[in-house]
Amino acid sequence: MLKVGILGGGQLGRMLLQAAANYPVETYVMENDADCPAAHLCHHFVKGDIRHYDDVYRFGKGLDALTIEIESVNDDALAALEAEGVKVYPRTAALRIIKNKIEQKQFYASHSIPSADFVITQSLQELEQYAHFLPAVHKLASGGYDGRGVQVIATAQDTGKGFDAPAVLEKKINIHKEIAQIVAVNESGQTTLYPPVDMVFDPVLNLLDYQVSPAELTENILWKVEAIALKVVKALASPGIFAVELFIDKVGEVYVNETAPRVHNSGHHTIEGNYSSQFDMLWRIILGYPLGNTAAILPAAIVNVVGAENYSGVAKYDGLEDVLQMDNVFVHIYGKKETRPGRKMGHVTILSADRKDLTYKQSRIRHVLKVVSGGEVSGER
CATH class of the missing domain: 3.30.470.20 (ATP-grasp fold, B domain)
Structure with missing residues (x-):
C-alpha cells in the first residue's frame, strides 16, 4: 500500500481524503493547525509548516508520493525529496513556474501561449513609470492567494494601491x-x-x-x-x-x-x-x-x-x-x-x-x- 502525503490540511485536502477512502492508500497530512478540515480524515496527521524546509523534508522522507493543496509550499524540500525518489504531484519544476507570477507569465510568453500583455515591476516607484500601460492589473509575484495580492490599477492616480515588491502588471482585457x-x-x-x-x-x-x-x-x-x-x-x-x-x-x-x-x-x-x-x-x-x-x-x-x-x-x-x-x-x-x-x-x-x-x-x-x-x-x- 502506497504512503501518500498531502501538504496542507484545508478543504482541498479534506475532499482529497474523502476520495482516498475508495483506494488502497495510506494517507498523511501536514498542517500547522491540528484542527484543520483534513486533520481527522487522514491515517496520520503531522503538525508542521508547509513553508519550512526541514518540516517538509522530514514529512516526505518516508513517503512514496506527495501532493499539494496550495502552492505556497517549500519547493526546495520537494526538489530534494524528488531527487531521492519520492514522486511529487505536480513535479517541483512545474510548481516553481506556477507559484511565481513573473515566471508564470514568462513561461506563457516563451511557449507562445496567448496571455495578456505584461511588464514586470520591482517597486511602486517603478510602477509609476507605466501610466501609459493602464488600465492594468497588478499581481504580486509570490504570496498572493484567493484574491489577495491582486490589485486593479485603472489610472495613474491608482498606482499607490499597487505593490512595493516584485510583481507583474498585466494589461486589462475586456x-x-x-x-x-x-x-x-x-x-x-x-x-x-x-x-x-x-x-x-x-x-x-x-x-x-x-x-x-x-x-x-x-x-x-x-x-x-x-x-x-x-x-x-x-x-x-x-x-x-x-x-x-x-x-x-x-x-x-x-x-x-x-x-x-x-x-x-x-x-x-x-x-x-x-x-x-x-x-x-x-x-x-x-x-x-x-x-x-x-x-x-x-x-x-x-x-x-x-x-x-x-x-x-x-x-x-x-x-x-x-x-x-x-x-x-x-x-x-x-x-x-x-x-x-x-x-x-x-x-x-x-x-x-x-x-x-x-x-x-x-x-x-x-x-x-x-x-x-x-x-x-x-x-x-
Missing part, C-alpha cells in the same frame, strides 16, 4: 467570460479534459462566487479553450491535475489568466456532477490507475459558501435546512470551526438538466444560506 478548464495528466503523458466551466466572481472579495458547468461556448471557442489549456499543461511536463483559468474577450479571443497545479475550486462540482471527480482523478494518477471518465452526469452549478460580512467567531449556518430541502442539491461544509468575513466555509452543488433551474437555485441559495456567528462584530469586513 472580459466577456471567465472560464476554467481542468486537465488531468498521468505519468505517461496521457491527458483528459473535464467540460469547461463558466466562473462568476464576487467583485468585492475577488473570490469565485458561483459557476456553471458546462460553459456555454460556441464550438470554435471551445476548441480554442481546450487547445490552449492542453498546450499549457503539456509544456509544464508534469503529471497531476491542472486548472487553467482563461479569459474570453468580446471578439472571441482566448487568453490564459493563470494556472493552478492542483485540484481547484472550479472543479468541486465534479464530485456529484461527473463520473470521475477531480479528487478521484488525482488519486488515479498518483496510484497509477487508468484515467477516469470526465463526462458530466448532469449539468451542474456551484455556490461558494463564505463567511458573512460583520460576523466573526464560532460558525453558524443560517438557512441550511431550507437548502437541504431542495432537490438535487448537495451541501459540503468544510469543518472550519471559526468564520470570518469572506472565509471559504463550504460549497453547494446543484445538478439539473434545466439550465434555468440551475440559475434559479444558485440565486436562491446565495440569498438563503448565510454563515454567521453567535455575535456580530461591528465594523469588521
Whole structure:
C-alpha cells in the first residue's frame, strides 16, 4: 500500500481524503493547525509548516508520493525529496513556474501561449513609470492567494494601491467570460479534459462566487479553450491535475489568466456532477490507475459558501435546512470551526438538466444560506 502525503490540511485536502477512502492508500497530512478540515480524515496527521524546509523534508522522507493543496509550499524540500525518489504531484519544476507570477507569465510568453500583455515591476516607484500601460492589473509575484495580492490599477492616480515588491502588471482585457478548464495528466503523458466551466466572481472579495458547468461556448471557442489549456499543461511536463483559468474577450479571443497545479475550486462540482471527480482523478494518477471518465452526469452549478460580512467567531449556518430541502442539491461544509468575513466555509452543488433551474437555485441559495456567528462584530469586513 502506497504512503501518500498531502501538504496542507484545508478543504482541498479534506475532499482529497474523502476520495482516498475508495483506494488502497495510506494517507498523511501536514498542517500547522491540528484542527484543520483534513486533520481527522487522514491515517496520520503531522503538525508542521508547509513553508519550512526541514518540516517538509522530514514529512516526505518516508513517503512514496506527495501532493499539494496550495502552492505556497517549500519547493526546495520537494526538489530534494524528488531527487531521492519520492514522486511529487505536480513535479517541483512545474510548481516553481506556477507559484511565481513573473515566471508564470514568462513561461506563457516563451511557449507562445496567448496571455495578456505584461511588464514586470520591482517597486511602486517603478510602477509609476507605466501610466501609459493602464488600465492594468497588478499581481504580486509570490504570496498572493484567493484574491489577495491582486490589485486593479485603472489610472495613474491608482498606482499607490499597487505593490512595493516584485510583481507583474498585466494589461486589462475586456472580459466577456471567465472560464476554467481542468486537465488531468498521468505519468505517461496521457491527458483528459473535464467540460469547461463558466466562473462568476464576487467583485468585492475577488473570490469565485458561483459557476456553471458546462460553459456555454460556441464550438470554435471551445476548441480554442481546450487547445490552449492542453498546450499549457503539456509544456509544464508534469503529471497531476491542472486548472487553467482563461479569459474570453468580446471578439472571441482566448487568453490564459493563470494556472493552478492542483485540484481547484472550479472543479468541486465534479464530485456529484461527473463520473470521475477531480479528487478521484488525482488519486488515479498518483496510484497509477487508468484515467477516469470526465463526462458530466448532469449539468451542474456551484455556490461558494463564505463567511458573512460583520460576523466573526464560532460558525453558524443560517438557512441550511431550507437548502437541504431542495432537490438535487448537495451541501459540503468544510469543518472550519471559526468564520470570518469572506472565509471559504463550504460549497453547494446543484445538478439539473434545466439550465434555468440551475440559475434559479444558485440565486436562491446565495440569498438563503448565510454563515454567521453567535455575535456580530461591528465594523469588521
